[in-house]
Amino acid sequence: xxxxxxxxxxxxxxxxxxVMQQVGPAQVTLGRIAAEAGVTAGALVQRFGSKxxxxxxxxxxxxxxxxxxxxxxxxxxxxxxxxLRAHADNQAQMADSPATxxxxxxxxxxxxxxxxxxxxxxxxxxxxxxxxxxxxxDAVAAGELAPRxxxxxxxxxxxxxxxxxxxxxxxxxEGTAAESVRADLDAVLAPHLA
Numbered sequence: 001x002x003x004x005x006x007x008x009x010x011x012x013x014x015x016x017x018x019v020m021q022q023v024g025p026a027q028v029t030l031g032r033i034a035a036e037a038g039v040t041a042g043a044l045v046q047r048f049g050s051k052x053x054x055x056x057x058x059x060x061x062x063x064x065x066x067x068x069x070x071x072x073x074x075x076x077x078x079x080x081x082x083x084l085r086a087h088a089d090n091q092a093q094m095a096d097s098p099a100t101x102x103x104x105x106x107x108x109x110x111x112x113x114x115x116x117x118x119x120x121x122x123x124x125x126x127x128x129x130x131x132x133x134x135x136x137x138d139a140v141a142a143g144e145l146a147p148r149x150x151x152x153x154x155x156x157x158x159x160x161x162x163x164x165x166x167x168x169x170x171x172x173x174e175g176t177a178a179e180s181v182r183a184d185l186d187a188v189l190a191p192h193l194a
Contacts, residue, residue: 006039007037007038007039007043009047009057010061011037011038012033012037012039012044012047012048012054013057013058013061014037015033015036015037015038016028016033016036016037016054016055016058017058018036019032019033019036020103020107021100021103022103023103024102024103024106024107025106025107025110028051028055029041029051030044030045030051030054033054055117056116056117056120059111059117059120059121060120062120062124063119063120063121063123063124063127064123064124064127065124066124066127066128066130066131067127067131069131070083070087070128070131070134070135073086073087073135074135079139079142079144080135080136080138080139080142080144081135081139081144081145081189083135084132084135084136084139084158084185084189085182085185087132087135087162088162088181088182088185089178089181089182091162091163091166091181092165092166092176092177092178092180092181092182093177093178094166094177095166095169095170095177096177098170098173101166101170101177102170108121128159129155129156129159132155132158132159133151133152133155136149136151136154136155136158137151143194144193144194145189145192145193145194146192146193146194147194149192154188154189154192157188158185158188158189161184161185161187161188162181162185164184165177165180165181165183165184165185166180166181168180168184169181
């Protein structure tokens with residue numbers, strides 16, 4: 001009888017992300033993650049040392065993910081603005097419900113206050129900003145945005161609106177998060193359209 005396949009680190013990271021969408025930091029346990037990943041809690045301790053070690057591994061993975069993620073968006077969308085809108089739709093998935101967004105905010109509090117976590121969050125945010133800037137510059141070059149567009153200023157505005165729209169939606173709860181994020185993005189882009 002063949003031995004069952006061992007879960008890879010990527011499998012464990014994906015399982016951890018799924019658990020984090022379901023519960024806040026206080027409810028995340030190695031046992032819960034192990035059950036989701038199909039391994040034992042002991043195996044997670046052997047591999048990552050502790051829950052903190054596993055969560056830092058997840059953040060390290062997240063920190064370097066922006067270039068590949070944006071490359072996939074570019075490959076899937078010929079139009080830079082379509083790729084940007086697809087990114088907005090993906091961002092909105094963090095708020096498929098107010099409870100899910102609340103979980104993300106609880107984790108964000110850790111990311112902002114713990115220096116080890118913040119180092120990874122900051123690296124990801126800088127890479128994401130650079131990738132957004134490239135999309136906006138590409139949209140100018142493609143004639144989708146006006147030639148006079150302040151690429152750096154618009155990048156900052158887009159990054160801010162993609163974050164802020166989720167908070168506005170969670171507070172007002174008008175329509176869906178995806179509709180709210182897309183409407184706010186389109187409002188910021190409108191004055192710059194070619």
